[in-house]
Amino acid sequence: MKSLNFSIGILSWKGYSSLYNSLKTYEENGLNSLTPSKFICLPEYNNEGIKICKNFGYKPILFKNNIGILNGFKNLAINMLDGPLLLLENDLSLVANDKITHILLKQSLEHLYKYKAAQVRLRSIKDPGEPFHAINKYKKYWGCGTIKKIKRLLRPDKAKKLIGTAIYSEKDPHIKFPKYISKLENNSYLITSEIMNWSNLAILVDKNFFLNVIIKEAESTDSTKKINGFKNIEIELNKQWWRDKRWNLIITNGLFKHLRVDDRGY
Numbered sequence: 001m002k003s004l005n006f007s008i009g010i011l012s013w014k015g016y017s018s019l020y021n022s023l024k025t026y027e028e029n030g031l032n033s034l035t036p037s038k039f040i041c042l043p044e045y046n047n048e049g050i051k052i053c054k055n056f057g058y059k060p061i062l063f064k065n066n067i068g069i070l071n072g073f074k075n076l077a078i079n080m081l082d083g084p085l086l087l088l089e090n091d092l093s094l095v096a097n098d099k100i101t102h103i104l105l106k107q108s109l110e111h112l113y114k115y116k117a118a119q120v121r122l123r124s125i126k127d128p129g130e131p132f133h134a135i136n137k138y139k140k141y142w143g144c145g146t147i148k149k150i151k152r153l154l155r156p157d158k159a160k161k162l163i164g165t166a167i168y169s170e171k172d173p174h175i176k177f178p179k180y181i182s183k184l185e186n187n188s189y190l191i192t193s194e195i196m197n198w199s200n201l202a203i204l205v206d207k208n209f210f211l212n213v214i215i216k217e218a219e220s221t222d223s224t225k226k227i228n229g230f231k232n233i234e235i236e237l238n239k240q241w242w243r244d245k246r247w248n249l250i251i252t253n254g255l256f257k258h259l260r261v262d263d264r265g266y
Contacts, residue, residue: 001030001102005083006109006204007037009076010058012090013066016048019090021261023056030098032057034105041076043067068230069200074215077207084109085210086122087203092256095127101255107186108204111250115190118214118247120204122255125168125187129258134197138165161243164196167251187253192246198237202256217241 008031012019019040026032038056042049043063053060061079073087086105094101108120123129141151141159152159163180166173167189174183182190198214205214218236225235 001033001098003036004034004102004105004109006035006086006105007080007083008035008039008058008086008088009073009080010040010088010090011069011072011076012040012049013043013072015090015260016052017261018259019049020052021259022088022090022093023052023058025094027056029094029096030101031094031105034102037081039076039079041072043072066228066230069227069232070215070218070230070236073200073233074211077211077215080207082207084112085205085207087200087205087210088256089201091258091260092123092202093129093259094255095124095257096255104186104252104255105204107188108250108252111184111188112204112206115248115250117250118193118205118209118245119198120250120252121199122202122204122252123199124254124257125251126254127257128168128254132168132258134162134165135168138162138169142166142169161195161197164191164249164251167191184250189251191249191251193249194243194246196249196251198234198242200232200234201258202254 032038038058039061040053040058041061042053043066045060045062050060061075067075076087077085096104108122111117112120141148141162163177166177167181170176174181174189180191180195184190214233214237218231218233221236221239223231223236
């Protein structure tokens with residue numbers, strides 16, 4: 001399969017069983033052979049983590065201490081080549097074969113720049129894995145029933161920012177929400193950040209935009225809620241600034257499933 005112009009970056013804080021399982025699926029389904037530019041950020045690393053990286057042809061980026069999700073992805077991006085970055089966490093297995101993986105990634109790389117998208121999402125629509133909290137939130141506001149209608153009337157902004165999740169819940173989301181969702185080729189959809197939050201999970205981004213806009217804004221945002229004492233990007237960008245920007249987002253049919261194997265290690 002012909003290689004593509006992008007880099008792969010994986011954040012893996014412990015959870016080496018999940019990391020190994022994910023990398024095995026990347027090897028079996030052709031992802032690892034699509035680019036020589038592959039990195040894994042290993043906060044609180046040990047020899048097992050380094051060995052896994054090297055066995056699958058990934059360059060380890062090592063930190064003795066935990067640095068959190070935001071700083072983990074930031075350091076990944078800094079060490080990666082300019083251009084498109086595929087950012088993953090250690091518990092995302094590849095559920096598509098090599099042919100589909102190549103076709104969808106090639107198209108996603110084209111869409112990232114054609115539509116000047118803030119991110120292209122590559123979590124599988126058909127098999128997204130668990131947990132997927134946004135789907136449950138969407139179903140509380142959208143669908144038939146008086147209670148849901150009342151919720152939409154009482155909290156219209158909350159209901160609106162969940163509309164993008166219809167892509168994972170409805171058969172024809174572009175027909176249900178024609179004002180907000182446009183269907184592209186190969187079952188991908190074009191929406192804006194007005195109707196869907198930022199996600200860290202299986203995304204394709206441009207390095208310069210990610211570092212100079214997304215990371216910069218998340219770093220400058222104060223938030224009392226943190227993950228293990230650190231910022232995580234998703235929390236910091238869940239605000240009006242993100243929705244007002246109306247960045248283009250591409251939601252693809254997807255390649256990755258959220259799958260934790262055994263103990264996460266934390």
